[in-house]
Amino acid sequence: MTEVTMTVNGESVSADIAPRTLLSQFLREHLRLTGTHVGCDTSQCGACVVHVDGRAVKSCTALAVSCAGSDVVTIEGLAKDGQLHPMQEAFREHHALQCGYCTPGMIMAAVDIVNRKGTELDERTIREELEGNICRCTGYHNIVKAVAAGAAAMSSGEIRQAAE
């Protein structure tokens, strides 16, 4: 067992874990943060995406011990002071989710896209940047719209109403 300490959603957490514990397992089983989902074994579906030190990472493909000392943000930590993050709001406003299983990873990936590519995103860029996240329900149409709107809102602080 190895002692590991990291910051998760702004709080310092410590645990004694086996080295084989994946970051996704650490979050789900040790911290009971079950919003981070696991949808595949080959590091492709992206349901498990969280931010580690400000960058999107597939938490099913990272050892928790490797993240010692890191600052981890999960879907549970995205809303601040009871206020939904603009990207969360955009996903709801644009019906960018159906079953909701891929959604946490999708939202964390979307925020990461904005962090890297800015708040003005065209459709091509969004589609390409979503390469690491698989959704089986939506056909991505509304996800693409939501990411664009969420990105814009991250700059203006406002969510544009979806076109009806």
Added chain:
Amino acid sequence: MYAFDYQRPGSVSEAAALLADGSGAKLLAGGQTLIPTMKQRLASPPLVVDLGGVAELKGIDRAGDRLEIGAMATHAEIAESPVVASAIPGLCQVAEGIGDPHVRNRGTIGGSLANNDPAADYPAAVLALGATLHTNRRGLSADEFFQGLFTTALEEDEILTRISCPVPERFAYAKFPNPASRYAMVGVAVAKGPQGVRVAVTGAGQNGVFRATDMEAALANAFTPDALKGINVDPSLMSTDIHADAPYRAHLVAVMARRAVEAAAA
């Protein structure tokens, strides 16, 4: 995953010492191949040596006419690096086309090269660039380094530390991704530099990355897409899987080579 011991050394020499006993310890660079393999229980190293804490393996610098990339530079760091963009812009594009954004944030150039997956992108780029691969004990030319399917010149306890690329006059990489895995179904890198014209192909060959010497000869005469006309790739050297058979791969090698030259010459 099977249980394993874990060490996170602070230096290359410490890491090398941990590998020295020959018990089958594995280096964890970015983990984007190793961890999924271990999850499937298809690898069971008794000890995992995490290179994430080795500062000397990080960093990207320009040193005269060479680009020096630390083995632990992530794909994202290379893709976003202004140093790389000014020295070898095509290499940024190689990095940006690997995996997906999340994988690029963890995966490293050293991990990819040491793994030498026959469908990985970096081996083609590094081989075409004629890079020198530095380890904790020697420097290896790319031609020496790659030894076929998942095989490199690295000894069991040797650590890849730095990739030194001569800055070429021209370089580009054209990739045809596997629609499912997004690995290269065919990827062709072309470079015109101090070592002449070099063309390296990944994803296609039966034995991993290789140099297309007849293309190199033709391009040495004239570095234009048209120079490749009439050069056919031998399908009997190509690999076959459920996604692409050998004749299609052979055809794609020619197409991607031409597109790479177009991009490099532009």
Added chain:
Amino acid sequence: MTSTGIGAPVRRREDFRFITGSGQYVDDISRPGQAYAVFVRSPHAHAIIKNIDLSAARSAPGVLGIFTGNDLAADKIGGLICGWMIHSKDGSPMKVGPHPALATEKVRYVGDHVAVVIAESLNQARDAAELVAVDYETLPAAVDVAAAQNPGQPQIHAEAPNNTVYEWHLGDKEAVDAAFAQAAHVTKLELVNNRLIPNAMEPRAAIGEYDRGQDSYTLYTTSQNPHVARLVLSAFVGIAPEHKLRVIAPDVGGGFGSKIFIYAEETVCVWAARKVGRPVKWTADRTEAFLADAHGRDHVTTAELAVDGSGKMLGLRVKTKANLGAYLSTFSSSVPTYLYAPLLSGQYDIPAIYCEVDGVYTNTAPVDAYRGAGRPEATFVVERLVEVAARELGRDPAEFRMQNFIRSFPHQTPVIMTYDIGDYPTCMSKALELADYANFAERKAESERKGLLRGIGFSAYIEACGIAPSKAVGSLGAGVGLWESAEVRVNPVGTVEVLTGSHSHGQGHETTFAQLVSHRLGIPIDQISIIHGDTDKVQMGMGTYGSRSGAVGMSAISKALDKVVAKATKVAARCMEVPEETVDFNDGVFSARGTNKSMAFGEVALQAYVAHKFDSSEIEPGLKEGSFYDPKNFTFPAGVHIAEVEIDPETGVTRIDRWTAVDDFGTIINPMIVEGQVHGGIAQGVGQAMLEGAVYDASGQLLTASYMDYCMPRADDLPSFNVAMTNTPCPSNPLGIKGCGEAGAIAAPPALINAITNALGHENIAMPATPQAIWRAAQSSMRKMAAE
């Protein structure tokens, strides 16, 4: 229309928990003391189990129990069932081999269940599972559905000679022969409907629990129909009687059919919970999902269309071999029969249709309903044939369809169905306009200038949703009725809880069902909750599949609401001391005509419970009503999808440039959600046509068992979709709803293949049309063109 009523694009009420990571999927649930199950699966497609040695595994650390098929048999736990009896042409019942939850004598596909290991931790269970030593005698495997019935093929079940489950047919063979004899033109195609693996993003999972004090079981499971699961596990498998078995399907991360069925894993988990005295949890990893979830489609078909000299369709002849896999899954037998052949008339007036279907066992994973279930296969046959016939006849494919569309309703097809309503020409005209068909030739010329091939393809699909009525489906062999239940509980202060037998796993019932209630009772949506997915709360239900929840589930709620309003009207009349027939109910207010008396819905609810103002011998106190609704007929959503593609002939890479969908779903409760269903369906249809295909090798190994090889549609594979609606309200249910969940998956594959073949000038493209296949076809087209 209220802002939250029928027709409003109400934002989904379920979303808050999903966007904040607060959903509760089965794997998110952790029961005190839970142990973990790992299944030992066959690596062979076909083998005799000679011996299973558990000794090493039993002594591994943390092991609580290891069980095999013999242990299930000793407890008299029955096998899994197929709930739809199909009879062959000769009248004989289908030939079904046993389907034990854990294999006993033989394994029949890679991934078949051999033993279960239960341990304190998942890793310990995995470690011990590796120590289970199974001695197999491998047998040759029958993998290819086209060949599995041939003499000399390996026999999978002794009960089904030649691996034939049934040889079924529908329609009038003689009439069809006569039609073909008169035909001026016959179009014939050999078609393969490729095998798909559903891949809901949430892998299947189960937690079984046994309460010794109550002698009762609880099963948390990823199910689209928890009540059917309880029924099967009680009445057929014999886990426990229904009142001693609670089944909970909490948040479920997509189903697409694959979570309708009752599988071995949940059966074993709930049974084993009692054996080990601990809750037992199992969660599939993705490779297990690939191996052991029921797959979809997998037909090999020969189809012919007869047309007269004027272009009028005369007859259709179809012969299909349907792969059912190694065991019959819960509803597998019905998918290539009654969910397939009755749709072969499409949107067309075809006087004579005859279809033969052989259901075939192979050494592959069971095949059952996957989004569309039978109807995509039928639509692919019809719409490929129609498109190719138009091309062969030199007719514009849109105009050829228009000529043959059914124009008067009701319309009796020669294959069971009575289409109640529709307006196919309007859909087509609107689609042609939205797709800018008029300027296609210009766009094609522009593509050609860039060295690219452009093609356009049509699909005028029809589907049948809300399979009904129960009496009719019973006569066709169904083992269950296909009604739906609802209970509307009005609380004393006027808030409402609706208990529904439908199950939402992405469809947004918590929103749309509440919209209906808000609309009818005139109360704000936040005063309404929708309860589903728990057999202890909802008495009975048939679940969600086949696009039935709107047409059938909401109709049941509507019927229950009728009863609530009727009773509340009585209560209001007594309270206001006016005759009942003078009381109107509008926008949440009961008012007495000709007076200024009125009562809000909430006030009436309170009065119903306090019962102070009426005689309880005339009106029972309380306000709670239920309904079991059985529709009169199927519903028939229909529409036209038009795909436009651009192909790089040098690589075979195909880009979908435009997608136009015009669908007629009847009444729309929430257009935002309906469009979302269309988008998702199209994506799955595009997946089938271009990206996805399960590949088994000749020995029965699944070579596409991860996302490395099974190509899931990703954002950059798809365009944005241009979606529009027309509306002919369905006369067969009180709301006029038709069903929208499967339309996209049904419509899309032929639209896309028709577009690709149009671009290539080459009909011989199989699904999935991979870059390699398209490149090869493009090469052969160009060689042909060069030769001409």
Added chain:
Amino acid sequence: MAVNMSGEVVLAADRERVWAMLNDPEVLKICIPGCETFERDGENAFRAVAKVKIGPVNARFKGKVNLTDIDAPNSYRISGEGEGGVAGFAKGGAAVRLEPAEGGTRLVYDVEATVGGKIAQLGSRLVNSVAKKNADAFFAKFAEAVGGGTIVATEVEAANVATGGMS
């Protein structure tokens, strides 16, 4: 998943010597890539353990090897099956034929093998290439053991796929 492979190698030794070496477990052990043990287990039967390493994948296969259809010193059939634990299994055989050739003996082989389990499910893209690599490695070692030779050709046929239809 099936692997069909054929090839030939010209060895710098006479047929009797090649034949003897083909029947010598010590020689086979040295030549089979990753082979840890290769022990006689009855007449023309052996038990073997081989470690297979493909990139990060490490699996240890344990199994039986049998020699049948023996026509000394002209030909035999070598067949075997191995269990690789979670990795899956491999089984198959090779018809081996020896012919006199200029400078020694020509060895012609025809392999039919199948792999199953996780290797097939997750690694199908690599199976053919790995098989060829191992065959080449075997014959390179074997030629070395014999005293020299050249691999003339190794050809891998595309595996045929039964159902589902990606082509």
